[in-house]
Amino acid sequence: MEHTSINVNLKVWRQKNNQAKGEFKMYKLEDVSTEMSFLEMFDVLNEQLINDGEDPVAFDHDCREGICGMCSMYINGKPHGPWQANTTCQLHMRAFKNGDTIVVEPWRANAFPVIKDLTVDRTAFDRIIQAGGYISVNTGNAVDGNSLPINKDKADASFAAAMCIGCGACVAACKNSSAMLFLSAKVSHLALLPQGEPERHSRVVNMIAQMDKEGFGACTNTGACEATCPKEISLSNIARLNKEYLTASLVSDK
Amino acid sequence: MLDSKIPAGKLDEKWVDYKGHCKLVNPANKRKLEVIVVGTGLAGASAAASLGEMGYKVKAFCFQDSPRRAHSIAAQGGINAAKNYQNDGDSTFRLFYDTIKGGDYRAREANVHRLAEVSANIIDQCVAQGVPFAREYGGLLSNRSFGGTQVQRTFYAAGQTGQQLLIGAYQALERQVALGNVTMYARHEMLEVVKVDGKARGIIARDLVGGKLERHFGHAVLLCTGGYGNVFYLSTNAMGSNVTAAWKAHKAGAYFANPCFTQIHPTCIPVSGDHQSKLTLMSESLRNDGRIWVPKKQGDNRKSIDIPEEERDYYLERRYPAFGNLVPRDVASRAAKERCDAGYGVGSSKQAVYLDFAAAIQRYGKGEVSKRNLGNISAAEITQLGKDVVKEKYGNLFDMYEKITGENPYEMAMRIYPAVHYTMGGLWVDYELMTNVQGLYALGEANFSDHGANRLGASALMQGLADGYFVIPYTLGNYLADEIYAKALETSHPAFEEAEKKTADRINTLMNIKGKQSVESLHKRLGKIMWEKCGMARNAEGLKEAIAEIQALKKEFWSDVRIPGEIASFNPELDKAGRVADFIELGELMCKDALAREESCGGHFREEHQTEEGEAERHDDKFMYVSAWELKGESEWELHKEVLNYEVIKPSARNYK
Known part of the structure; x- marks a missing residue:
């Protein structure tokens, strides 16, 4: 792959901590190789800031191969930046042109308070899972893995929903800061499997109650979540979630 | 003396007997x-969840x-289990044998046999949790083969098996959090083991958001902190993966075993420039269909x-006809290095070889034609059908x-090159997964016990979950049964006080260096x-040079590192500095x-130790042991040897020809 070097201007959200007021700051970066990943470009920026005696930009990242779900930058108005089905860590600088100004912000949602700069607190997602995003099976209880054949199409659909990496881009993309795509992915993953059947009704009711408690907004079927999801979790999961919720509220005794 | 506490009796009865x-x-x-x-990777999450279910009070x-x-999430290819669903000759013994042989006869027989025994239970447990493994049209679980074996025993979920297994364990863990059996401390880093009367009784952890040090008591401490591949700076590990917890344990007296046993994975995306921060693995499962x-x-x-075909050297198929690309x-990895060093490398850096799917695409395309009875269709259509199959498998x-x-x-061969991936070495543990420090355990990649000098593909997930779900729930009880009289200590105890002071002093020292070089630049060096x-x-000469260079680098680090920001704040540079140190x-x-x-294994x-054909030369007469290192002082270690006794398997030269 041919590569070139470009110069870019970065407009980055800086916020010292949760209490402080944040602001945008401008930085210039020269000779950025287009083979660099977006986060490697931030590494270069931070090296520069440290050398200049300034505070480096705090951002979450870990695996840098698009699977851990930790990276979370809102780039030019889109979570994870311009590429389709992509995470920030897999975005590469060949997506940008020489002289571009790139605006980088944290996820913005009441349920995801800023910790510092581009780092936010997403523990609300963990609490939604705690409310029912599991199958209650203690270690040692299992029967043979092949004792229950599962229709391949259903297993594949379940897997497609289970691919969610819990990054929160769906919330950041949504004008209402709704967590419905995240929640529906988990509900679908488990509802499509026979193992998830016994807790099917209580799961969806409890998880939705927790989501509301965390301060996520309502879903208005805009579809920005699906368009931005790095794992292409389908909007049809939200339809399934609504169906599950409706059925559960009709039959649930809780 | 190192006592591995391997139970007496026949190999296949040891675990049952144990x-x-x-004790319960x-x-x-x-x-x-x-x-x-x-x-909280596969080992930690599965252990915390299982122990919580059993009723222990767990802090994770x-x-x-x-x-x-946790970085287990990035594991791609699959998880081995001796289910023999494919009726192709697999068994507990064969998985055990392959693992010992794959590890070049430097692993403990008893541990590895236990691993093979519980492997089947892991699959059952994961299926019950809702892990969506790949399935056949009949609804049953699908398998594929992996390097170093001749059977199909690898269970998988596309190319993200680690993700699905970890989500399963994570959900089990969160369920225990909801039930109040586990308290979760995220964004916390362990910085010291607290010992009282020679027993591990807690840890000092730093809250990474506010920077405060915290004291936590435990009747036992389990380290499930993964491997140390990031010592090489560039590796397939996550950026945060580190040795700090294991190293603090080592400093508190735990022996570090076989640290030099590191796995270089053959199929990674080659380095593209100096800015590179990490390397990305292309799953070994690609070697099932791709030709190198x-x-x-x-x-x-x-x-x-x-x-053209006749001008290509399929060097693995040429050198190792029995196993070929597998x-x-x-x-x-060594074969790739050999070709590149000899001047046959490809790409702009010449430090790469091809991994080619053209043949597989044609084979699958033709397979689809016959399966769907499509008759006469164009070559382009066949290629498209083949690409679709490859996409489903490895998309x-x-x-x-x-x-x-x-x-x-899909259009041109991938370029790949070996990269650091996994570390077989780790904290020395006995059969019960306890280090030589009483009450201090190491599970998963953090210990050394199961993979010898080389780990087979799809075995890391197996070991992490085996340790967490099926080993520690038994072995921990055997220790804690004698601790029921030990009351929970107040964290005002002098041992906690002292450990916290030591940690705080070290952090202060680091912050006060105020030098010129960034943590990252020193890590790269x-x-x-x-x-x-x-x-x-x-080789001996290079290693001696390396030791001198590292000692010099250490001095430079402690006199010239620059850490911005403050201690009492969210400060990732400070976290990183401690890890790099x-x-x-x-x-x-x-x-x-x-x-x-002084051998190759x-x-x-x-x-210095290779055959004329360039194959590794083991010296079983001199090195059939585990090297367990005890820290004695600065740059000073004492070697303890745990001799490996092979009662069932006869070690021989590994032959994949």
């Missing part, structure tokens, strides 16, 4: 016993923002598709390759030394270990 006789803790007492679990710690981010080759002519600059990782990996390199692997002199091939010390020990082991290849 379980039948180990009654449910009322379990509620009074506190267990600390550090790390991870440095990421959520336990679901280099041009027969040195310095051939043509594009891969322009090089030789174990260490063998495949996410191909997408990842394209994003990183900007090249389309360490990585370069390690890769060049303690990487895929090692530990990596530097570990690097020295790794070189020392590599120097002392598994991932450890000493250039």
Whole structure:
């Protein structure tokens, strides 16, 4: 792959901590190789800031191969930046042109308070899972893995929903800061499997109650979540979630 | 003396016998016993969840923002289990045998046999949790093969098996959090083991958001903190993966075993420049269908598709006809290095070989034609059908390759090169997974016990979950049964006081250096030394140089590192500085270990010890032991040897020809 070097201007959200007021700051970066990943470009920026005696930009990242779900930058108005089905860590600088100004912000949602700069607190997602995003099976209880054949199409659909990496881009993309795509992915993953059947009704009711408690907004079927999801979790999961919720509220005794 | 506490009796009866006789803790007492679990990857999450279910009071710690981010999540290819669903001759014994042989006869028989025994239970447990493994049309679980084996025993979920298994364990963990049995401490890093009367009784952890040090008591401490591949700076590990918890345990007296046994994975995306922060793995499962080759002519600059079939050297198929592209990782990595060093490498850096799917696409395309009875269709249509099949099997990996390199692997051969991936070495543990420090355990990649000198593909997930779900629930009880009289200590105890002070002093020292060099730049330099002199091939001279260079680097680090920001704040540079300081010390020990082991085995290849054909030469007469290092002082270690007795398997030269 041919590569070139470009110069870019970065407009980055800086916020010292949760209490402080944040602001945008401008930085210039020269000779950025287009083979660099977006986060490697931030590494270069931070090296520069440290050398200049300034505070480096705090951002979450870990695996840098698009699977851990930790990276979370809102780039030019889109979570994870311009590429389709992509995470920030897999975005590469060949997506940008020489002289571009790139605006980088944290996820913005009441349920995801800023910790510092581009780092936010997403523990609300963990609490939604705690409310029912599991199958209650203690270690040692299992029967043979092949004792229950599962229709391949259903297993594949379940897997497609289970691919969610819990990054929160769906919330950041949504004008209402709704967590419905995240929640529906988990509900679908488990509802499509026979193992998830016994807790099917209580799961969806409890998880939705927790989501509301965390301060996520309502879903208005805009579809920005699906368009931005790095794992292409389908909007049809939200339809399934609504169906599950409706059925559960009709039959649930809780 | 090292006592591995391997139970007496026949190999296949040891674990059954152990379980039948180990001590138990009654449910009322379990509620009074506190267990600390550090790390929430497959080993940590499965251990914390299982122990919580059993009724222990568990505290779990991870440095990421959520336990679901642990690096187990990035494992791609699959998990082995001796289910023999394919009726192709697999059995517990064969999985045990393959693992011992794959590890080049440097692992403990009893541990590995136990691993093979519980492997089948893991699959059952994961299926019950809702892990969506790949299935056949009949609804049953699908398998594929992996390097170093001749049976199909690998269970998988596309190219993200680790993700699905970790989400399963994470959900089990969160269920216990909801029930109040586990308290979760995310964005916390363990910085010290607290010992009272020689027993591990807690930890000092730092809250990474506010920077405060915290004291946590536990009747036992479990380290499930993964491997130390990031000592090389560039590796397939996550950026945060580190040795710090294990190293603090080492400093508190725990022996570090076989540190030089590191696995270089043969199929990674090659380095593209100095800015590179990490390397990305292309799952070994790709070797099932992809063929590895280099041009027969040195310095051939043509594009891969322009090089005709007869001018390609499928060097693995040529050198190892029995296993071909599916030789174990260490063998495949060295063979790639050999070709590149000899001038046959490809791509702009010439440090790469081709992994080619053209033949597989044609084969699958024709398979679809016959399966769907499509009759006479064009070559282009056949190719498209083949691409569709390959996409279903490896789509996410191909997408990842394209994003990183900007090249389309469906159209042209991938370029790959070996990269640091896994560390077989780790804290020394006995059969019960306890280190030589009473009450301090190490599980998963953090220990050394199951993979010898080389790990087979799809075995890391197996070991992590085996340790957490099916081993520690038994062995921990055997220790805690005698601790029921030990009341939970107040954390005002002098031992906690002292440990906290030590940690605070170290952090203050680091912050007050106020030098000129960034943590990252020093880490890169360490990585370069390690890769060049303690990487895929090692020799005595290079290792001696490396030790001197690392000692000098250590001085430089402690006198010239620059850490911005403050202690009492969210400060990732400070977190990283502590980790790199530990990596530097570990690097020295790794070189020392590599120097002392005058043989080639598994991932450890000493250039002085090879056959005329360039194959590794083991010296069983002199080195059939585990090297367990005890820290004695600065740059000073004492070697303890645990001799390996092979009662069932007869060690022989590994032959994949």
